[in-house]
Amino acid sequence: xxxxxxxxxxxxxxxxxxxxxxxxxxxxxxxxxxxxxxxxxxxxxxxxxxxxxxxxxxxxxxxxxxxxxxxxxxxxxxxxxxxxxxxxxxxxxxxxxxxxxxxxxxxxxxxxxxxxxxxxxxxxxxxxxxxxxxxxxxxxxxxxxxxxxxxxxxxxxxxxxxxxxxxxxxxxxxxxxxxxxxxxxxxxxxxxxxxxxxxxxxxxxxxxxxxxxxxxxxxxxxxxxxxxxxxxxxxxxxxxxxxxxxxxxxxxxxxxxxxxxxxxxxxxxxxxxxxxxxxxxxxxxxxxxxxxxxxxxxxxxxxxxxxxxxxxxxxxxxxxxxxxxxxxxxxxxxxxxxxxxxxxxxxxxxxxxxxxxxxxxxxxxxxx
Amino acid sequence: xxxxxxxxxxxxxxxxxxxxxxxxxxxxxxxxxxxxxxxxxxxxxxxxxxxxxxxxxxxxxxxxxxxxxxxxxxxxxxxxxxxxxxxxxxxxxxxxxxxxxxxxxxxxxxxxxxxxxxxxxxxxxxx
Numbered sequence: 001x002x003x004x005x006x007x008x009x010x011x012x013x014x015x016x017x018x019x020x021x022x023x024x025x026x027x028x029x030x031x032x033x034x035x036x037x038x039x040x041x042x043x044x045x046x047x048x049x050x051x052x053x054x055x056x057x058x059x060x061x062x063x064x065x066x067x068x069x070x071x072x073x074x075x076x077x078x079x080x081x082x083x084x085x086x087x088x089x090x091x092x093x094x095x096x097x098x099x100x101x102x103x104x105x106x107x108x109x110x111x112x113x114x115x116x117x118x119x120x121x122x123x124x125x126x127x128x129x130x131x132x133x134x135x136x137x138x139x140x141x142x143x144x145x146x147x148x149x150x151x152x153x154x155x156x157x158x159x160x161x162x163x164x165x166x167x168x169x170x171x172x173x174x175x176x177x178x179x180x181x182x183x184x185x186x187x188x189x190x191x192x193x194x195x196x197x198x199x200x201x202x203x204x205x206x207x208x209x210x211x212x213x214x215x216x217x218x219x220x221x222x223x224x225x226x227x228x229x230x231x232x233x234x235x236x237x238x239x240x241x242x243x244x245x246x247x248x249x250x251x252x253x254x255x256x257x258x259x260x261x262x263x264x265x266x267x268x269x270x271x272x273x274x275x276x277x278x279x280x281x282x283x284x285x286x287x288x289x290x291x292x293x294x295x296x297x298x299x300x301x302x303x304x305x306x307x308x309x310x311x312x313x314x315x316x317x318x319x320x321x322x323x324x325x326x327x328x329x330x331x332x333x334x335x336x337x338x339x340x341x342x343x344x345x346x347x348x349x350x351x352x353x354x355x356x357x358x359x360x361x362x363x364x365x366x367x368x
Numbered sequence: 369x370x371x372x373x374x375x376x377x378x379x380x381x382x383x384x385x386x387x388x389x390x391x392x393x394x395x396x397x398x399x400x401x402x403x404x405x406x407x408x409x410x411x412x413x414x415x416x417x418x419x420x421x422x423x424x425x426x427x428x429x430x431x432x433x434x435x436x437x438x439x440x441x442x443x444x445x446x447x448x449x450x451x452x453x454x455x456x457x458x459x460x461x462x463x464x465x466x467x468x469x470x471x472x473x474x475x476x477x478x479x480x481x482x483x484x485x486x487x488x489x490x491x492x493x494x495x
Contacts, residue, residue: 121377125414127370127393127406212413220369311376313416327418329409 001268002077002172003070005275006084010066012279013088014059016286017095021048023286023339025294027216027310030099031320031336032106035116036218036309043109047102058094062087077172099337103320119309122217129213132228135235138209141202144246148195151253152188158257162187167256168368174267176256180368189368190256193361194249200357201242204332205235207353208341211330214292217310221300226293233289234340240281248274291339316346370398374415382417386425391434394445395492405435405443432456 026039030047038044066087070080110116155162166186167176180186213231216223251270255262289295316325323333326346331353335342343350372389374382393399405411408426412419426443429435436446448456471481 120375122373122375123415125372125374125411127372127399129414130406130410210410210413212416214414214416217373220371224369311416325416327421328413328416329419330413330416 001272002080002084005172005272006080006087007063007067008275008279010059010063010084010087010091012283013091014056014063015283017059017091018052018056019287020055020338021051023295024291024337028291028336030102030106031317032103032110033310033312033314034106034110035119035312037119038110038113038115041109044106047105051098051102054098055091055095059091062091081172100319107314116309116312120307121311122308123311124215124217124220126213126215126220126224129215129224129228132224133209133213134228134232135209136205136239138202138206140239141198141205141242144242145195145198145202147246147250148191148198151250152191152195155187155191155253155257156184159184159187162257163259167252168365170252170271172271174269174271175264186368187256189364190249190253192364194245196357196360196364197245198242200353201238201245203353204341205238207331207349208235208238211332211334211341212328214334217308218305219302221302222298223292225298225300226296228293229296230289230291230293230334233285233293237281237285241278244274244277286339289339292334372415374417376417382415383421383424383428386415386422387428390425390429392492394434396494399445401445401447403445405445407442 027034027036029044030051034041034044066083069083162182164182165179166182166189167178168180168186168189169176169178171177208231213224213227215227248270255267287295313325314320316328317323317336320336321342322345323336323342324345328344328346330344331347331350332341333344334340343354345351370393372386372393374385374389376382378385390399390405399405405426406414408419408422412422415422426435426437430437430443433446433448433452435443437443468481471484476484
């Protein structure tokens with residue numbers, strides 16, 4: 001079981017790493033903004049190709065090594081997990097090294113050829129864009145939280161019926177493999193973690209809605225439709241994740257309270273179904289939407305505008321990956337190499353939203 | 369689309385560029401009396417500039433009575449009172465003087481200057 005889980009995850013990572021250069025918009029290459037007129041540069045196209053080919057070769061080699069190492073042996077689950085994680089991190093590490101190499105190459109190219117030197121840098125805002133934003137309303141994220149709180153209350157009413165040993169960890173087969181004593185705190189610890197994750201998702205939705213709506217200076221209508229689609233589908237994806245997490249945690253809690261409902265088949269299938277849905281949704285999202293919605297087809301033709309290009313904000317992007325701009329009130333901004341949101345490290349609220357929940361979850365895990 | 373365009377690297381401060389762009393939208397009739405302006409936070413986020421910059425632009429426009437800032441609810445476009453119109457009239461005349469003087473020094477004729485003015489007005493009126 002665990003073998004299959006890891007093979008699926010590694011296979012997924014390989015596919016994503018290989019296709020990433022083709023899911024990104026043309027105005028940014030390897031974390032470097034590309035001025036108008038150079039977005040179809042053949043050197044950049046060849047860098048993307050090399051990145052994809054090397055990523056796929058390394059990934060497939062890693063996958064083959066993993067499968068052949070496991071086949072015909074009876075290995076402990078722990079070894080399979082460790083080796084699986086090792087392969088995953090190795091693949092990601094190689095991708096990161098490749099990224100940094102090409103990031104430096106593109107910076108060099110842009111500087112040597114003085115791209116954009118004779119273009120005026122502008123930033124365009126449409127005052128009507130906010131009214132067209134279709135991200136999900138934040139109150140929707142309260143519903144999963146209410147479900148979790150309801151389950152906590154229900155757990156309280158069932159306290160005397162619960163077993164003396166409360167599961168705190170579940171193995172890949174869906175069976176609990178670590179337990180703790182029954183206390184009023186330990187019986188709701190799992191739900192508390194769920195609640196913290198749900199609160200974090202709520203905050204992400206609240207603050208991503210407030211983040212800047214950026215449009216491309218020379219493709220105003222097209223880029224706006226794509227940007228608004230990106231925002232909409234990303235908020236759907238976030239909500240789907242929240243629903244899945246709520247379902248999984250709720251399921252674990254209900255089976256803990258009612259041992260008679262425990263069903264080995266169902267327990268085993270739950271995490272797998274969870275994983276498969278998440279991976280399929282991620283792939284559908286990445287390939288349908290793409291960075292800034294660049295893969296969404298738009299039937300609008302923008303008038304040709306020359307002499308201008310988007311404001312070059314490379315100076316705020318460390319290594320083309322970490323955004324640090326104290327002036328920008330956006331707490332989340334769109335990723336430059338990847339699809340989705342990343343935080344503005346120049347704004348302390350972003351740190352709070354991501355790190356406070358992680359610290360709280362760690363604290364709960366240690367206390368239980 | 370109701371577009372605002374700024375040049376972050378220009379010598380003209382961004383807050384001034386913003387006031388110019390907003391007044392131009394009013395001149396074009398795209399922003400009308402009573403229309404709300406975006407909140408300072410969301411406008412600054414869309415522009416990728418400091419909130420103080422947008423705030424400064426709004427206060428500048430409020431000082432000239434082009435907009436009204438209603439505490440806790442936001443800024444709306446407002447009509448200019450008669451007193452204020454008189455004040456603006458003088459201010460605009462003073463502001464135009466050096467520009468027209470420059471035009472005369474470089475040798476532009478009356479007709480050329482008038483042609484420039486009417487072409488700008490045509491553009492703003494969308495003719």
